Amino acid sequence: MTHHEAWWITIPKALVVVNVVMVFFALTTWLERKLLGRMQLRFGPNRAGPKGLLVPIADLVKLIRKEAFAPMAAKEPLYILAPVVSMFTALLAFSVLPFGAGWNLWGEHINGAVVNVPISLILIFALGSLGIYGFIVGGWASESKFSTLGSMRTCAQLVSYEVSLALSVLGVVLMGQSLNLQAIVDKQQATLWFFIPQFVGLIVFLLGGVAETSRPPFDLPEADTELVGGYHTEYSGMRWGIFQAAEYINMITLSGLCVTLFFGGYHFPWVHSLDVLGPIWFVLKLFTLVTLFIWLRATQPRLRYDQLMRFGWKVLLPVATVNALVTAFLVVLIK
Amino acid sequence: MSFVVPNTLKGFGVTLKQVFKKPITQQYPEYKRPVYPRYRGRHRLHRHENGLEKCVGCSLCAAACPADCIRVVPAENTAENRVSPGERYARIYEINLSRCIFCGYCELACPFDAITLGNDFEISEHNRDDLIYTKDMLLAPPMKRVPVADRDLYDTPIPYYEDNS
Numbered sequence: 485m486t487h488h489e490a491w492w493i494t495i496p497k498a499l500v501v502v503n504v505v506m507v508f509f510a511l512t513t514w515l516e517r518k519l520l521g522r523m524q525l526r527f528g529p530n531r532a533g534p535k536g537l538l539v540p541i542a543d544l545v546k547l548i549r550k551e552a553f554a555p556m557a558a559k560e561p562l563y564i565l566a567p568v569v570s571m572f573t574a575l576l577a578f579s580v581l582p583f584g585a586g587w588n589l590w591g592e593h594i595n596g597a598v599v600n601v602p603i604s605l606i607l608i609f610a611l612g613s614l615g616i617y618g619f620i621v622g623g624w625a626s627e628s629k630f631s632t633l634g635s636m637r638t639c640a641q642l643v644s645y646e647v648s649l650a651l652s653v654l655g656v657v658l659m660g661q662s663l664n665l666q667a668i669v670d671k672q673q674a675t676l677w678f679f680i681p682q683f684v685g686l687i688v689f690l691l692g693g694v695a696e697t698s699r700p701p702f703d704l705p706e707a708d709t710e711l712v713g714g715y716h717t718e719y720s721g722m723r724w725g726i727f728q729a730a731e732y733i734n735m736i737t738l739s740g741l742c743v744t745l746f747f748g749g750y751h752f753p754w755v756h757s758l759d760v761l762g763p764i765w766f767v768l769k770l771f772t773l774v775t776l777f778i779w780l781r782a783t784q785p786r787l788r789y790d791q792l793m794r795f796g797w798k799v800l801l802p803v804a805t806v807n808a809l810v811t812a813f814l815v816v817l818i819k
Numbered sequence: 820m821s822f823v824v825p826n827t828l829k830g831f832g833v834t835l836k837q838v839f840k841k842p843i844t845q846q847y848p849e850y851k852r853p854v855y856p857r858y859r860g861r862h863r864l865h866r867h868e869n870g871l872e873k874c875v876g877c878s879l880c881a882a883a884c885p886a887d888c889i890r891v892v893p894a895e896n897t898a899e900n901r902v903s904p905g906e907r908y909a910r911i912y913e914i915n916l917s918r919c920i921f922c923g924y925c926e927l928a929c930p931f932d933a934i935t936l937g938n939d940f941e942i943s944e945h946n947r948d949d950l951i952y953t954k955d956m957l958l959a960p961p962m963k964r965v966p967v968a969d970r971d972l973y974d975t976p977i978p979y980y981e982d983n984s
Contacts, residue, residue, distance in 0.1 A: 523834045527842045783834045784827070 489595050498579065498598045505578050508770075509732045510540035515771070516778045523782040544725070552721030555627055562625035567719065567726035570618025574733040577611040580604035581740045582666045584750050584762035596666060596750065596762065604665045605657065608741060609650055612696065615734065616642045619705070622727070623715030634714030637789070638705035642696060644796040649692035651804035655685040655811035656745045665741075669749035677753070679746040684807045686746045688800055690776075693742065695796065697735040699777055701784035704792055739773035740766070853968035854938050859921045860965065861939035862914055864957040865932065867904065872958070873933035874912060875905035883928035888918035905931075912954035917947050938965040 514529065514537060521528025529536025554563055581604075584596035601607055616639060623635020656678050660668035672678055679686045695702035705714045716727045743749060747769050750762030787795065845852055854860070865873045876893030894910035902908035923936050939961050944950050 519838070522838045522842065525837055525840060525843050527844050527846070779831065779834065783830045 489593055489600075493592060493594055494598065497594070501578065501583075501598050502575055505575060505733060505736065506729075508736050508767075509729055510544075511771075512732050512736060512774055513540050513543065515774065516781070519775065519778045520782050523779070547722045547725040550721040552719075552723050555718050557627035558718065559625040559627065562621050564723070566618045566622030566625060567723050567730065568618075569621070570615050570730035571726045571733070573611045573615035573618065574730040574737065577608050577615075577737045578733070578740065580607050580665060581737065581744055582669055582749055583740075583766045586666075600664070600666055603663045605653065605663045605668070605745075608665075608737070609646070612734070613646060615730065618727075618730065619715045622719065623717075626715075626718035628718050630712040630717045631715055634705065634712065634717060637711075638698065638715050641698070641702070641704055641792060641796075644793060645692045645695040645702075645800070648688055648796060648800040648804045649696050651801065651808055652685045652688035652692060653745055654804075654808040655682045658808070658811050658815050665744050665749070669744055669751065672748045673751045677746065677748040682746060682807075682811070684803060685811075686742075688804045688807065689742060689746070692796075692800055692804075693738045694777065694780065695792070697731060697738050697777075699735060700781040701786050702792060703786060704789055707786060710786075735777060736770065736774065739770045739777070742773055743769040851964075851966050853966040854940065856967055856970045856973055858938050858940070858967070859923050859936040861916065861937050861942050861961070862919075862925070862952070862957055863935055863937045863961060864912065864954065865935065866958065871901065872903045872908060873931045874909045874929075875903050875931060875933070876907045876909040876912075877930065879928045879930065880925035880934055883924040885922060885924060886918045886920045888915040889913070889925060890915075909954060912957065914952045914957065915950065916942055916952055917950040937961050938967050940965065 517539065518528035518536065529539040532538040532542045554560070579598035580601060582595075582597040582600070586596040586600075587594045597604070619638045619642070620635045623631040623633075623638070626632075656668060657663060659675075659678060659681065660671040662668055662671070668678075694700075698705040704711075706716075707714065716724055719727060743766060750766040752761070752765050867873060876891055878891045878893070881887075881889040881891050890911065890913045891909050892911035893907040896902060896906060896908055921936065926932075926935050934957075941964065942950070
């Protein structure tokens with residue numbers, strides 16, 4: 485399963501994937517504005533380039549040219565490092581997502597993911613937890629009360645929802661009988677896409693994922709309209725932009741993980757011969773989920789903080805636990 | 820509690836429906852919404868039909884201006900250089916539009932209806948100095964780029980100075 489891949493293939497592939505993910509990030513910001521606009525009877529971006537497609541580039545230019553000022557008391561090395569950490573972990577998490585079945589070209593094997601590690605699922609969750617450090621440290625190093633409070637808020641939310649998120653995929657792991665994402669995808673194609681037997685798990689995963697990537701209606705870490713910015717209150721310019729990028733890339737990674745775990749990854753339903761086009765199906769499914777995230781943002785109002793915590797601990801966690809237990813029983817029974 | 824799920828899904832339907840409707844945004848530079856007939860925009864100075872300026876340099880507009888943005892320096896009319904029908908004329912007439920609040924008091928104060936507020940609203944500039952309008956700029960006919968709504972749509976009488984000037 486895990487074939488050996490030459491290092492001179494892995495490194496350019498990683499470079500390509502990182503850049504493609506960055507392009508996806510740009511496209512996602514555009515898609516979000518466009519869709520939000522249309523759902524609110526506005527046009528959304530339509531000036532920069534055809535259909536406003538150059539808006540992400542205009543944003544980038546604006547953010548880079550903007551003055552990045554920092555509070556006098558800010559702990560400089562940590563303050564600058566924090567966005568980098570969150571961006572790094574966000575990009576790194578994508579590396580284990582399989583986007584193809586793997587190809588044999590010119591006598592060399594090319595993996596369907598940047599790296600195919602045996603415990604890729606755990607690696608994704610580990611990197612996700614590591615990314616939280618960027619938010620906490622960034623808020624703390626800003627040496628501002630609002631930022632510190634914001635990072636506490638963020639950290640409490642992300643830590644609570646990570647529990648249900650991890651529990652919700654337990655059912656998938658039990659059914660796929662592997663922690664390797666490639667194996668889980670293959671298992672789904674061999675049997676059934678897991679969103680049917682693991683429907684409860686999917687719902688918990690999506691809700692937990694929305695909270696985990698701090699997207700509306702669980703965007704308490706920022707809550708633009710009612711609370712001061714949050715952990716990135718004292719950030720401006722491209723440093724803020726990197727935080728924002730990390731958040732969007734987390735969303736893309738999470739959508740990719742959802743596709744991988746529940747919707748058959750890079751496979752096309754039933755028709756195995758179309759699996760050669762794996763990356764295309766993967767990207768299509770991924771953007772469908774991203775659209776769902778945006779749709780959710782346009783529809784649902786933001787939760788209050790106690791509602792958020794109550795929902796996470798008293799609804800999502802028990803449901804995820806029961807789902808995992810029932811799945812475990814059924815898997816043993818069917819065997 | 821049992822209504823939560825169907826009601827939530829209903830909300831998704833509502834937002835999705837909007838995507839297929841035509842956006843109601845007015846695309847501004849391409850489409851300019853007609854302004855109200857009595858909209859108070861950039862000032863204009865007027866002339867009599869024989870070409871003489873209506874302004875006699877009395878500075879009543881400057882006195883009435885709450886933002887203190889009008890500067891009038893009068894000079895005597897002479898037989899060789901007759902600018903206005905009265906004794907004096909405005910040698911310098913400047914309005915600092917970066918201070919003007921478009922209240923229209925100058926228009927009310929003017930005894931000869933020499934100054935009125937037009938419909939021009941696209942008066943932003945890159946430089947503050949460019950916002951000081953001199954007499955030549957105020958006397959010039961406005962750039963015909965502001966659509967004005969049909970007066971008949973509103974219960975708005977035509978001001979007498981626009982009716983017979």
